[in-house]
Amino acid sequence: NAGVMQNPRHLVRRRGQEARLRCSPMKGHSHVYWYRQLPEEGLKFMVYLQKENIIDESGMPKERFSAEFPKEGPSILRIQQVVRGDSAAYFCASSPPGLAGSYEQYFGPGTRLTVT
């Protein structure tokens, strides 16, 4: 059973470009979470999704950021018109269906976004 997969592992974008980060959850997991980790900082929750639904996006900036988890395919975190402050590691985690807070979250290896 493959773990949580994220791609790309490293992404370089110029200011103003778009960044698309992909996350494939573990087999059988229907809950996906996105986190951001700035250098020397702890992980910060961004958004929690189930298939075709955004459950909690309270940690995601209102502008330029969006996330989706379609019925088929990976979850996508999209950042439009990137700025230098978006440079960070973005982690995806997944958990099985059920009460989200009760289950273990399994993390992917992360995507390191660098904005030049």
Place this chain on the structure above:
Amino acid sequence: KNQVEQSPQSLIILEGKNCTLQCNYTVSPFSNLRWYKQDTGRGPVSLTIMTFSENTKSNGRYTATLDADTKQSSLHITASQLSDSASYICVVTLNSGNTPLVFGKGTRLSVIA
């Protein structure tokens, strides 16, 4: 405000020695507390998860304790190995159907020969 504070920020110990990492939280309502290990450049990996009623939980050389009254947790590492060098992150879950988890900034542990 829901917060998780960890100490020390960083720690250097000799291989074979024991160490204890601390976590204080103000998260309410509380559901569970988790300790994760994060190697450099990797995603966090779960070590332990404890609910409100659990006081201690072990995973090999890692032992976590929880005092829900004082809102404190510790992670004790016994007979440290070079491979224990990593960040150790304390994470508290709100008692609600939707997360989020509240993360501490982590303790950066370096084990040297």
